[in-house]
Every structure is written in C-alpha cells, then in structure tokens.
Amino acid sequence: MKKKKICIVTIFDDTNIGNRLQNYALQNYVSNYFIVRSNSGKSCFINALSILKTYLLAYCKNNLLRKRMINFYSFDKYIKKVNYSCYKPAKLNKKFDIFMAGSDQIWNFNFVNYNIKLIDYYTLQFADVSKRYAVSASLGKNKFTLEDDKIYYEKLKDFRSISVREEQAKDYLDNLMIRNVECTFDPTILLNKNDWLKVAKNPKYTLPDCFVLSYFLPKPGDDIYSGIVKFCKKHNMKLIEVTDNSNLIGPSEFLYLINKAEYFFTNSFHGLVFSMIFEKKVKYFERIENDSTQSMNSRIENLVNKFSVDKNIFANDEEILSGNYELKSINYDKDKFEFEKSKLINYLKKILEE
Numbered sequence: 001m002k003k004k005k006i007c008i009v010t011i012f013d014d015t016n017i018g019n020r021l022q023n024y025a026l027q028n029y030v031s032n033y034f035i036v037r038s039n040s041g042k043s044c045f046i047n048a049l050s051i052l053k054t055y056l057l058a059y060c061k062n063n064l065l066r067k068r069m070i071n072f073y074s075f076d077k078y079i080k081k082v083n084y085s086c087y088k089p090a091k092l093n094k095k096f097d098i099f100m101a102g103s104d105q106i107w108n109f110n111f112v113n114y115n116i117k118l119i120d121y122y123t124l125q126f127a128d129v130s131k132r133y134a135v136s137a138s139l140g141k142n143k144f145t146l147e148d149d150k151i152y153y154e155k156l157k158d159f160r161s162i163s164v165r166e167e168q169a170k171d172y173l174d175n176l177m178i179r180n181v182e183c184t185f186d187p188t189i190l191l192n193k194n195d196w197l198k199v200a201k202n203p204k205y206t207l208p209d210c211f212v213l214s215y216f217l218p219k220p221g222d223d224i225y226s227g228i229v230k231f232c233k234k235h236n237m238k239l240i241e242v243t244d245n246s247n248l249i250g251p252s253e254f255l256y257l258i259n260k261a262e263y264f265f266t267n268s269f270h271g272l273v274f275s276m277i278f279e280k281k282v283k284y285f286e287r288i289e290n291d292s293t294q295s296m297n298s299r300i301e302n303l304v305n306k307f308s309v310d311k312n313i314f315a316n317d318e319e320i321l322s323g324n325y326e327l328k329s330i331n332y333d334k335d336k337f338e339f340e341k342s343k344l345i346n347y348l349k350k351i352l353e354e
Helices: 017-030 048-061 063-078 090-095 116-122 146-156 167-175 193-197 222-235 251-260 269-278 297-307 317-322 334-353
Strands: 005-009 035-039 098-101 132-137 161-164 181-183 211-215 238-242 263-266 282-284
Touching (some): 005 090, 017 063, 017 251, 017 334, 063 251, 132 334, 161 334, 167 297, 193 251, 193 269, 211 222, 211 251, 222 238, 222 263, 222 317, 238 251, 251 269, 263 269, 269 282, 269 297, 297 334
Parallel strands (some): 005 098, 098 132, 132 161, 211 263
C-alpha cells in the first residue's frame, strides 16, 4: 500500500521543551505509517519582525540563550519540517493527503490574539474537508465566551474526526454539537523510556552524582524557590534548574537530566508526564494564570483523574514554607496508562485506514 503523505500542523516553540518533545513523539510514531512533515507556520506569527529583532539582540548579548537556542535547533534534526507561511497555505493542500492539527495548545486562540488568519490556519481551513483531522489538540482553558462558541463551531464542524487532550474540551465541543470528538492523551506517551533515551544527550558540563532537578514555566515564586533550596541543602544535593530561557538545556538535555535526577520539582504538564514515563520522585506545584480563563490546571486535573495519580505529588503550603518536602516515586495506574496509549494508537490507525 502506498504511504499517504501527511502534514502535521502544529506549534514550534523554541523555548518550550514539552512542546518540542510532543512534536517529536507524534511525528516519530506516525512516520511508521505515513510520509510525514510538520509545519508550524511560524513565519507568520504576529509582530514577527519585532520578535526576530529581540532574538537577534539576545543572540548577540546573551551567551546562555544563544547556546540554548543551538540545543533546540540541534534537536530539530529529529523532526522533518516543511515551511509554508500560514497566510499562504494553499500549496500545502495540493501536496498532502491528510492534515493533522495538533497536538499541544494549538486551539488556544488567546496565543494568537484571536487573529482570524492564524485561527483559520490552525483549524485547517485551507485544506479540503476530507483531509481535516485533529490529534490530541488542546484548547488550553476551561472557560469560554460566546465569541469562542461561534468560532469553535464554525471552524471545527467539518472535521472528519477530532481528538482533544482534555475531557473538559471534549465536553465543550460535544455541547457545541461538534461531531466525532474523542479524547486522547498527549502524544508523549506514545514513546517509552528507552525510546526517549535514544534522543537524550548529556549536557556539556560536569554533573554531580546526585542532584535535584527543577523545571518551571514560568519561574517559581520566591517562596517556592526558597523551599526547594532548603530541601537541597538538607539533602546535600545540587539544584539544577530548567526554566524558559535561563540556561543551556534543550529537549535532549532535559531527557538526560530527568532520567538521572534523584528528585524532581515542576509546575509543568509535560514535566509531570515525563515523571510518569521515567518514574521519578516528584513534587508538583499548581500553576494559575492571572486571568482565570487562562487556567491550565484542567490539563493536570485530567491527567490525575485519568491515571489515578496519587495526590501526594501536590505541594502544600506547609511544605512550601518549610522546605520539608516528602518526595516519593510517582504512583499511578500503569494499566490505565497503557490503555490511553492504545487508545491514541488506535485513533491514529483509524485515520490511516480511512
């Protein structure tokens, strides 16, 4: 059977490790069945010239940021891309048999300031209706306006099939009378620990035998940071921090570090997912955005409920103030984990067989 040509329309964030790893996981798995390319339309982000100027200045002035960007671009050798502007995507429709929108927060339209051309792009309006699919797409929030209702209905009603990452998103789209909506988990679960270690890389500096890893988006508050420092001093361990753009860590280095770390602190959804994959001793900190409609905690709530994760992973106020954290290996239902992995695989195979 001739392999179909598929284009994954997604987000490429050059500072977000979790984003890049889910990019890789989906393409890596689907490549077993399809000729695959990914396209982010990143050349059309709003204020692109301003962003480019900012990065060029940072490149010249900030050696750490420059090295971090190099590590991100180095990881891109694992991802096959095709670059078309999202303002002129018509040629894409002629080149590919199937389009997948996803995963990550591709349908969180706050990220594009509700720019209609970008919304059209990320909802595949340029593609024939028969070619439109979504895989583990996230809406990134759980409160919606009437304007949201109208946009999501108009843009998604003609998809062949849709899978979203959160149960709350499925319920919302069901209520809008969108047909053929399923809930599938983040693509990072498609690969196991050994698969991920194949693309892991030792950072270019000497690591202690035992260390604590923290991964926060954005940086933790002073109270949280102070508590983690107290914990490290108590256990006589060095703290290695991974934040948005403050150090040398790219996706490959992160995989190496989380595998080697004795303890792990995070407020990241993907940080928690990889805690499960690597079975780490972890403490999770809830993250609330300034605007309640931007709350991303529905993703964590969905993860915890879906896999019956033990609630002792959540940091409480007393621990934060004292630094007396009790970290245990993350406890979750491995049978449910394998079930969700199979569910996502079956959804992808269904697309192939249509």
